[in-house]
Amino acid sequence: MHVAVTGANGFVGRHLLARLAGRHQVRAIVSERPGAERELPNGGAGVDVRRSDVRRAETLRGAFDDVDAVVHTVAVPTERAQRFAEVNVAGVAHVVAEARRAGVRRLVHMSALGADPASPYPYLRSKGEGQSLVTGSGIPHVVLRSSLLFGEGDDFFPRLRISLLFPIVPVPGDGKARFQPVHVDDIAQALVAALERAEISGPHEVGGPDPVSYDEMLEEAMRGLHKRRMTVHVPVPLMKAPAFLMGLVMPDPPVTVQQLDLLAVDNTPKPNAMEPVFGIRPRPFRGALGYLRGR
Numbered sequence: 362m363h364v365a366v367t368g369a370n371g372f373v374g375r376h377l378l379a380r381l382a383g384r385h386q387v388r389a390i391v392s393e394r395p396g397a398e399r400e401l402p403n404g405g406a407g408v409d410v411r412r413s414d415v416r417r418a419e420t421l422r423g424a425f426d427d428v429d430a431v432v433h434t435v436a437v438p439t440e441r442a443q444r445f446a447e448v449n450v451a452g453v454a455h456v457v458a459e460a461r462r463a464g465v466r467r468l469v470h471m472s473a474l475g476a477d478p479a480s481p482y483p484y485l486r487s488k489g490e491g492q493s494l495v496t497g498s499g500i501p502h503v504v505l506r507s508s509l510l511f512g513e514g515d516d517f518f519p520r521l522r523i524s525l526l527f528p529i530v531p532v533p534g535d536g537k538a539r540f541q542p543v544h545v546d547d548i549a550q551a552l553v554a555a556l557e558r559a560e561i562s563g564p565h566e567v568g569g570p571d572p573v574s575y576d577e578m579l580e581e582a583m584r585g586l587h588k589r590r591m592t593v594h595v596p597v598p599l600m601k602a603p604a605f606l607m608g609l610v611m612p613d614p615p616v617t618v619q620q621l622d623l624l625a626v627d628n629t630p631k632p633n634a635m636e637p638v639f640g641i642r643p644r645p646f647r648g649a650l651g652y653l654r655g656r
């Protein structure tokens with residue numbers, strides 16, 4: 362199969378390319394950021410590399426010509442240089458339009474648990490609108506609605522490490538919101554199954570094997586880093602002012618005001634399609650964060 366992967370140099374994209382290597386012909390689509398192609402596995406050796414900015418439809422023109430299937434992973438989790446509406450919504454519309462024009466036969470889309478056009482949270486609303494564009498595209502599709510991802514190179518758990526710099530670690534809300542972290546390579550394998558197995562279709566919720574609370578995730582980060590800290594639960598509204606100030610002075614703050622809201626919302630798949638649909642037994646999260654020490 363000839364497969365195009367958008368966001369190919371991203372966290373999911375890199376792991377997916379590693380899984381596709383030697384199995385399918387790959388077109389790696391990276392952003393227009395200089396040097397993005399050097400972040401591909403093996404520096405992009407063995408894959409056809411293209412550049413596009415999904416916000417601008419014309420940069421996608423021809424990107425899917427001669428391609429059987431597209432995996433779309435591009436999204437932004439926070440609004441900094443780019444807006445949710447431009448990337449997570451219009452970007453998906455441009456990918457769908459180009460896939461339709463090129464006659465792509467299968468579209469696999471990375472969505473997120475809680476993605477819903479009616480969500481009160483702007484990120485999840487934009488992911489929901491993007492997902493609806495895929496499910497309404499008329500192109501045979503699979504959507505992975507994923508819980509939080511972990512693994513070497515993730516962007517979330519190293520941020521917990523920053524919070525451990527404080528002698529007493531502030532925890533947003535009651536710390537009881539539940540997540541089901543899933544290893545990025547398990548997601549890469551599920552994406553490959555979504556590409557290869559025609560009987561899989563539509564949206565599926567996916568996560569790791571066990572639900573864990575935010576408090577337990579913090580415990581795991583401490584265990585991975587061999588650090589012990591006391592924690593204090595702080596109501597989310599009280600943490601918004603410091604998060605807002607960090608956003609003013611730091612180019613990449615550990616947490617944004619919008620993310621604080623999401624940390625207090627349950628993020629578990631109902632039901633978890635990893636094993637029954639994709640045939641993948643997800644690896645455990647507990648004891649898996651030792652890679653944080655090497656950062």
Ligand SMILES: NC(=O)c1ccc[n+]([C@@H]2O[C@H](COP(=O)([O-])OP(=O)(O)OC[C@H]3O[C@@H](n4cnc5c(N)ncnc54)[C@H](OP(=O)(O)O)[C@@H]3O)[C@@H](O)[C@H]2O)c1
Pocket residue numbers: 367368369370371372373374391392393394397413414415416433434435436437443448471472473474488507508509510511517
């Ligand atoms: N990570 C998680 O915990 C998680 C959980 C649930 C769902 N998801 C979903 O999984 C998908 C992949 O996430 P990820 O963690 O791999 O994200 P990531 O590491 O941030 O990768 C995103 C990719 O999109 C590219 N990109 C950003 N803006 C672009 C634009 N305007 N045009 C073209 N490319 C652009 C980035 O390029 P640059 O490198 O140049 O920025 C990067 O290659 C997303 O759809 C996300 O919503 C992720």
